[in-house]
Amino acid sequence: MRATTGRVVGALALLLSLGAAAPSRQPAFDIVISGGRVMDPETGFDRIANVGIRGHSIVAISTTPLHGQVEIDARGNVVAPGFIDLHAHGQMQLAQRYQAHDGVTTAIDAEAGALPLAPYYQAMAGRSIINYGVSASHRCARIEVIGGVPCGGHFATNEATYRVWTHAGAAGDRPFTQPATPEQQARIVALLRQAVDEGAIGVGLGLEYTPGAGRSEIYDIFKMAADINAPVFVHVRRRTPDAAPGVPIAVVQELIADAAVTGASLHICHVHSTGLGDTPVLIDMIDRAEARGIDVTSEAYPYTAGSTMIGSEFFAPGWQQRSSITYSDLQWTATGERLTEESFNRYRRETPNGMVIVHMIPDAIVDQAIAASNLLISSDGQPWMTQGEHPRGAGTFSRVLGRYVRERHTLTLMAALRKMTLLPAQRLEQIAPAMHNKGRIRVGADADIVIFDPNRIIDNATYEHPMQFSGGISTLIVGGTPVIRNGELVANVFPGQAVRSQPTAARRPATNRPARRNTA
Template sequence: MRAPSPVGLLLAVLGLSGCVPEPTYDLVLAGGRVMDPASGLDSVRHVGILGDSIAAISANPLRGTQVVDVAGLVVAPGFIDLHAHGQTQGDMEIQARDGVTTALDMEAGVFPVAKWYASREGKSPLNYGATVGHRAVRVFVFHNGLEVGHGPTNPGATAGLGPLPAGANQPATDAEIVALEAALGRGLDEGALGVGFGVNYSPGATAEEIERSFKVAADRGAAVFVHTRAFGIGAIREAIGAARAAGAGLHLAHIGSSSLGDISEALALLDSVRVAGQDVTTEVYPYTAGSTRLESAMFNPGWQSNLRLDYGDLAWPLTGERLTAASFERYRRQGGWVVIHMMKEANVAKAIAHPGIMIASDGVPFVNETGHPRGAGTYARILGRYVRENQALTLMDALARMTILPARRLEVRVPAMARKGRLAVGADADITIFDPATVADRATFAEPTLRSAGIPHVLVNGTFVVRDGQLVAKAIPGRPVRAPLKP
């Protein structure tokens, strides 16, 4: 009989004695209810993190240099906001306390794209990214190369143009459309996540211009992210038709406000075109009011019939007053954010409950801590009001709309998104931990920056940005979310 080798004996002894050392993780989240909509996992697990990635999800305890007890809490993928206008560090800190780990401006967009990404490098608590913005490109073309960058995040950029700038209101010539196409293509080649359109803010854009701009996105495998030309079913049909003609994937911004009283018809239309094979998605925020700049083209003459609103539906956040004809004209000349009370709760709830609709905040930048509470409370409001209290959604369904659905919307063009929106070995360690019994929004129109309750921990790329309910000072682990660059 052949004698066992020394190596074989050593392995046998180690195996019998259990001396093979267990790995030690940088951080272990111990004993939480791990909920991963991508896989359907919903069970008590221990999550091990090495560096910026998830390295283990185990039913058995794990060893860690740092171990955080999260028993009784939900451990979920970090929330992905596809409609985050507020891209400053302060805006992102507010969103972090609402559980957001990736904040993307997909509707307004930016231009020039490369300059914008460079300006954010090493400064962000959250992962960040943007489309190339059709509105900003229009200003660039119509105003001699003026670079306004990030649209509403930089409200002063177009202040000198007045309330009726050519970049918003003037139809483009064929030569100008060619210039628009070139600039949009440049932005996509520089890594933009898609093309963003605020058609309601650019009433001069003709159907031909929109369709040709959509085609630029389609030719590069990108989707278009669209604020429709007006509110109601007609404008939604226009966007769907233009995307179909161009062959572009389409994401419609805030279906609750875009459809207004036509919500049932709009949802049925979206279902029917998807069944027919068209790539169309949408989103909703859980509030009955919107917000935008009063000097924008949205409030050009005729706005009352276009928006189905009147002066008294508008509120000035700095004072809380409802507007009159006189105050409307005064504040429009001055410029600033206005809150628009425009939706019925029943219609918002119907959109939230409809299958496959994502959650996105449309959060606008906070100026002197005034603004709309959706930038601070959207995600906690869904979890507290619509899951726990109203039971309009299951918890797993709600989490899917905040995580894996927005990740999948982007991951074909943006491979980095295939590592986000899920809890799995190898995924980015973007993680939101909350108490399902207490999570709730606290932000109001009077105090729009109040942090959400019941979200004690938020990690971005394996680093705490919120710990024990408090912001972690100087934590800026956010990274760019960007499509591959074209050489």
């Protein structure tokens, strides 16, 4: 009986997708989105159509009228897959409110990660506005193995646990600065593998924050990741104090070499803040590596400033020379003030977990990174622990659509959507096959959908006033449940689901990944 019902539903969906009229005027769908410009980056579908949703899924796309229990008028608006943010540290309800208003339906902390996994998933289950997921944290593994203390779960679920990103309590800085012995190295790798087996969507390495991690330790992690078809998400090593020319190139070459030799999948976080003036070379390296069959991707956010904790290893001696910046290029998020040598030293000593905005990326470099066809858009958004933090946690995706698509014509609308939806979904498909049904508008895909006015969408968050919702997004649907209607958050609705790794046997090998290169 169940198989027969499935065939009937499938036939109905097919008829509707071809434009056939429904046989009855009774509502056939839970939700119908009518008259919008439906855009699917996977197939290039771009036309005025109606979308029928039943349960968690899209079950019809039709050019003839559909009838639903809830009908959303999308005339004059774009109907697109919900945005997928692979680099979102703000894994808490407050952050999710801003992400939802920015069109995000899935937010993953792939760089910092978590370990152990159980506290993270327990904290998020049933309390999430949008979908969520996390990598296995290399920093946490080092805290537990070298520091000998529990990591305490996920960095970003609240302020207290976020502090372990920089400080390990009684362990001090040893987990970040001390090289691992061969025995410790093996234990670190084993902990990371166990976390992936428990659901982590890959391995997250913050190498700039763990300068004690040697090259053989990272190579062993890549070998393990290749064995279980798990991607490795990396914030690259810091530049040397003398700011030698080409150092950003060298630290990326280490990772591409490890990926090439082991066969592991590599994702390089925020390539433009890593490369600065060398970013064009890094983009070319990534494109050429992928063209030769190495599974490597990267990302960028549409801002000329990064952000980090003032007590982190980013500000180890030599930071000015490494990044060609000085104290006045730092902005204290709690007050918005620009720092001096005196205030920098005071905050670093007294409030090491406080966040600073780091103004260091040239405009031209950001423009080139956003325009690069195969770089994903990710926010690197931080948890909201003060009234400050970085505006990228609230405005990244709307900023790309408003400023880089509509105002500057840096990208076409379809190209921008592809970088925000299809590419990040494909990045995760090898380890989380369920992502094959996200990042698309097609029959059978998950009903994760954003509806926005292309003439009005814009970011409102600024460095001085970052906690501002983006404008122009009228509706956001997560798993078939509206979480934003008429531009307002729906109260007490938490449809977000975990994105987790599947058992190794169920994963798709990276060598069989779908093509990501833009052939248009």
